[in-house]
Amino acid sequence: MKIAVDAMGGDHAPQAIVEGVMLAKQDFPDVEFLLYGKETEIKKYVTDEKNVTIIHTDEKISSDDEPVKAIRRKKTASMVLAAQAVKNGEADAIFSAGNTGALLAAGLFIVGRIKNVERPGLMSTLPIMGQADGGFDMLDLGANADNKPEHLVQYAVLGSFYAEKVRNVKNPRVALLNNGTEATKGSELTKKAFELLSEEEGINFIGNVEARDLLSGAADVVVTDGFTGNAVLKSIEGTALNMMSLLKTSILAEGVKGKMGALLLKNALRGMKSEMDYSKHGGAVLFGLKAPVIKTHGSTGPEAVRYTIRQIHTMLKTEVVPQLVSYYETKE
Amino acid sequence: MKIAVDAMGGDHAPQAIVEGVMLAKQDFPDVEFLLYGKETEIKKYVTDEKNVTIIHTDEKISSDDEPVKAIRRKKTASMVLAAQAVKNGEADAIFSAGNTGALLAAGLFIVGRIKNVERPGLMSTLPIMGQADGGFDMLDLGANADNKPEHLVQYAVLGSFYAEKVRNVKNPRVALLNNGTEATKGSELTKKAFELLSEEEGINFIGNVEARDLLSGAADVVVTDGFTGNAVLKSIEGTALNMMSLLKTSILAEGVKGKMGALLLKNALRGMKSEMDYSKHGGAVLFGLKAPVIKTHGSTGPEAVRYTIRQIHTMLKTEVVPQLVSYYETKE
Numbered sequence: 001m002k003i004a005v006d007a008m009g010g011d012h013a014p015q016a017i018v019e020g021v022m023l024a025k026q027d028f029p030d031v032e033f034l035l036y037g038k039e040t041e042i043k044k045y046v047t048d049e050k051n052v053t054i055i056h057t058d059e060k061i062s063s064d065d066e067p068v069k070a071i072r073r074k075k076t077a078s079m080v081l082a083a084q085a086v087k088n089g090e091a092d093a094i095f096s097a098g099n100t101g102a103l104l105a106a107g108l109f110i111v112g113r114i115k116n117v118e119r120p121g122l123m124s125t126l127p128i129m130g131q132a133d134g135g136f137d138m139l140d141l142g143a144n145a146d147n148k149p150e151h152l153v154q155y156a157v158l159g160s161f162y163a164e165k166v167r168n169v170k171n172p173r174v175a176l177l178n179n180g181t182e183a184t185k186g187s188e189l190t191k192k193a194f195e196l197l198s199e200e201e202g203i204n205f206i207g208n209v210e211a212r213d214l215l216s217g218a219a220d221v222v223v224t225d226g227f228t229g230n231a232v233l234k235s236i237e238g239t240a241l242n243m244m245s246l247l248k249t250s251i252l253a254e255g256v257k258g259k260m261g262a263l264l265l266k267n268a269l270r271g272m273k274s275e276m277d278y279s280k281h282g283g284a285v286l287f288g289l290k291a292p293v294i295k296t297h298g299s300t301g302p303e304a305v306r307y308t309i310r311q312i313h314t315m316l317k318t319e320v321v322p323q324l325v326s327y328y329e330t331k332e
Numbered sequence: 333m334k335i336a337v338d339a340m341g342g343d344h345a346p347q348a349i350v351e352g353v354m355l356a357k358q359d360f361p362d363v364e365f366l367l368y369g370k371e372t373e374i375k376k377y378v379t380d381e382k383n384v385t386i387i388h389t390d391e392k393i394s395s396d397d398e399p400v401k402a403i404r405r406k407k408t409a410s411m412v413l414a415a416q417a418v419k420n421g422e423a424d425a426i427f428s429a430g431n432t433g434a435l436l437a438a439g440l441f442i443v444g445r446i447k448n449v450e451r452p453g454l455m456s457t458l459p460i461m462g463q464a465d466g467g468f469d470m471l472d473l474g475a476n477a478d479n480k481p482e483h484l485v486q487y488a489v490l491g492s493f494y495a496e497k498v499r500n501v502k503n504p505r506v507a508l509l510n511n512g513t514e515a516t517k518g519s520e521l522t523k524k525a526f527e528l529l530s531e532e533e534g535i536n537f538i539g540n541v542e543a544r545d546l547l548s549g550a551a552d553v554v555v556t557d558g559f560t561g562n563a564v565l566k567s568i569e570g571t572a573l574n575m576m577s578l579l580k581t582s583i584l585a586e587g588v589k590g591k592m593g594a595l596l597l598k599n600a601l602r603g604m605k606s607e608m609d610y611s612k613h614g615g616a617v618l619f620g621l622k623a624p625v626i627k628t629h630g631s632t633g634p635e636a637v638r639y640t641i642r643q644i645h646t647m648l649k650t651e652v653v654p655q656l657v658s659y660y661e662t663k664e
Contacts, residue, residue: 129574130581142511145519179474179562187477187559211566215574227519228563230511231556234543235567242461242547243575246607249462250600257596264593268582275578 001030001316003309004082004091007037008060009098011298014038017097018045020305025051027306028313034091036078057081060098063298067101071109079103083110086291093292093312095283097300104143107286107293114321116328119144119151120288121226122295123159124233125167125281128217135281136214137163138177138222142230143286149192152176152223153200158287158324159221160203165320166311175209175219177228183207189225197223211235240276279304282311291321333362333648335641336414336423339369340392341430343630346370349429350377352637357383359638360645366423368410389413392430395630399433403441411435415442418623425624425644427615429632436475439618439625446653448660451476451483452620453558454627455491457499457613458568460549467613468546469495469504470554474562475618481524484508484555485532490619490656491553492535497652498643507541507551509560515539521557529555543567572608611636614643623653 005021007014014037021033025048032051035042039056046052059077061070071080079098083106085091094111096103104122113120121140128134137159140147156174163172176197178190185208186194197205209218211232224232247269251258262269283296283304292315296308315321337353339346346369353365357380364383367374371388378384391409393402403412411430415438417423426443428435436454445452453472460466469491472479488506495504508529510522517540518526529537541550543564556564579601583590594601615628615636624647628640647653 129578145511145517145522177563179477179559185477190477190559211563212570212573214567215570224563227511227522228560231509231543231560232563232567235546235564236571238544238547239568239571240575241544243572243604243608246461246604247600250603251597253603254597254600258600261593261596261600264589265583265586265597268579268586268590268593271582271585272575272578276575 001093001313002032002034002091003312004034004085004094005036006079006082006094006096006098007035007042008078009096009298010296010300012301013097014042015045016301017305018042019302020300021052021309022047023302023306024309027310031309031313034082034085036082055081061102063099065099065102067099067105070099070102071105079106080110083107083293086111086293092316093294095294095296095308095312097296097298097305100295103293103295104286107289111289111291111293114288114290114325114328116331117154117158117288117324119147119154120286121151121155121158122229122284123162123287124284125278126233126236127215127275127278129215129275131217132275134217135167135278136217136220136222137167138214138224138229138233139287140224140226140229141233141284142226144226146227147189147225149189149196152193152225153196154288155223156197156200156203156205156221157327159223161320161324161327162285162287163220165318165323166314169220171204172220173206174203174221174223175206177211177222177224177232178208179210181208181210193223244273280307283308285315289321290325292316333425333645334364334366334423335644336366336368336417336426338411338414338426338428338430339367339374340410341428341630342628342632344633345429346374347377348633349637350374351634353384353641354379355634355638356641359642363641363645366414366417368414387413393434395431397431397434399431399437402431402434403437411438412442415439415625418443424648425626427626427628427640427644429628429630429637432627435625435627436618439621443621443623443625446620446622446657446660448663449486449490449620449656451479451486452618453483453487453490454561454616455494455619456565456616457610458565459547459607459610461547461607463549464607465612466549467499467610468549468552468554469499470546470556470561470565471619472556472558472561473565473616474558476558478559479521479557481521481528484525484557485528486620487555488529488532488535488537488553489659491555493652493656493659494617494619495552497650497655498646501552503536504552505538506535506553506555507538509543509554509556509564510540511542513540513542525555576605612639615640617647621653622657624648
């Protein structure tokens with residue numbers, strides 16, 4: 001299998017990206033990597049050339065570029081060339097830590113949607129607290145600003161396929177994010193979506209879930225519109241970051257006593273941080289496209305790149321996308 | 333001033349409610365309390381009868397009652413009688429820790445909306461991390477499941493009045509919760525709301541804020557639709573609770589070392605917990621009604637009741653509601 005890598009995307013590119021690829025190469029000797037970007041820059045970090053091809057380009061998309069314009073105008077940008085490679089069948093998946101909006105646009109306009117999937121959604125596997133490897137798949141986390149009820153049903157199908165094939169969850173429990181657990185609760189959008197989800201065959205819809213219960217593992221797949229999903233994800237991240245930094249400040253304010261306490265609790269605090277860190281599950285998938293299109297945080301380091309390559313490897317090996325393509329072909 | 337108290341609402345009613353009132357009486361000798369509920373039950377906790385009147389009723393609304401039906405059918409329920417007292421001018425504000433939906437219904441149908449405020453919103457003062465007494469006012473936290481752009485402008489005005497008059501914030505910075513900080517970002521709803529907020533005179537609109545930056549104090553007033561607000565609030569609460577319990581588990585798993593560490597960090601951990609606890613700012617205001625209608629958590633204890641009475645006292649003293657009534661009378 002071949003993975004097209006936008007080596008120039010992200011705050012620490014190309015170093016972090018290429019170093020991550022070098023780590024992943026050890027795990028997956030069956031993967032060929034196509035690295036798009038400045039050859040001289042990339043070469044500095046290539047410690048082993050086996051299964052690595054560098055495709056040189058000087059152009060790249062920056063984080064400030066207006067996404068759709070950038071994709072259309074910067075025709076030789078590393079991200080655009082990587083997406084083209086997937087479109088032309090020269091690669092099976094694309095990975096980037098660059099401009100999220102641009103990657104979404106590249107995914108939609110270059111790689112293309114699965115037939116009958118109207119609005120691909122951004123999906124991440126988020127952590128379940130107290131379960132070291134536990135997680136739930138949530139989408140849409142912000143690929144769309146407005147969604148229709150039908151899109152949420154598509155997210156339920158996409159998420160179920162992912163949880164079952166890629167994360168190996170049997171009969172994944174799908175829930176609708178709502179403002180109450182009762183079936184009658186909700187906005188116009190979620191009430192209608194609840195109805196459609198209840199009628200949808202082939203998914204294990206368990207009803208509504210409230211945002212409060214997400215991290216406790218109330219469901220394996222959570223569907224919501226992209227605006228709400230984005231707000232919820234950022235609320236979780238913001239709260240976690242603020243609490244960690246508050247804890248740090250409180251400990252420092254205690255002086256020597258604080259330092260000693262923190263030393264004794266080093267393992268506990270480290271364990272807590274690691275449970276919150278969901279990069280071990282990989283990056284965010286723009287799901288509903290004809291090939292895996294995966295985004296990680298711009299600040300991503302080599303270890304997170306390695307996890308994301310593992311995720312892409314599993315997605316390709318389990319053929320989750322071709323299976324979705326067949327599923328949706330039979331749909332009217 | 334007179335406050336009508338639903339003494340039967342909440343998990344620990346009437347004990348927690350009446351004990352809280354007894355505490356608040358010491359702070360505010362100028363307040364008369366009208367306690368609605370079972371006289372014999374309430375009397376057990378009344379340690380000082382001065383400024384306290386008990387209005388006996390056997391009926392109450394439970395947390396399982398369907399809100400609108402309950403308000404219409406249980407005409408002598410403690411919450412309904414308390415709301416009636418406000419409507420009839422026998423009391424100036426109502427306080428309840430009972431069924432949220434029922435209190436919203438009682439507020440809307442019995443107390444009534446301020447003229448020209450279409451959809452009152454639920455507002456709380458949420459904590460800013462690292463500022464002991466800092467907070468920001470956010471609404472709508474879930475009184476409505478669907479909102480129009482115009483409602484968000486009303487929330488901006490309501491929140492500004494509250495921040496300025498009640499919390500004493502000069503020229504409060506109002507922000508729109510959105511999926512990006514750029515002016516062009518957003519859903520159909522937030523794009524239109526951004527436009528209207530930019531044109532609105534008399535508020536200090538500073539643009540968009542992302543959910544990630546709320547707890548760092550990015551704004552003094554944050555407006556959003558009730559569905560998103562509800563999801564964001566519950567995400568923050570869920571993340572905070574999960575992290576605290578994860579920390580506890582991690583510490584316990586460390587055995588003696590964990591216990592010693594926790595002992596040394598006792599103050600730090602307590603300080604962190606207290607910063608997250610926003611009950612010091614009072615309860616949630618159903619804002620946009622002709623009188624203060626305030627709700628606290630069902631699990632509320634006497635201390636939180638005391639804080640909420642202080643909040644109501646400030647709202648009455650500063651005449652924030654009558655000022656809003658005048659403001660909206662001059663509108664159109």
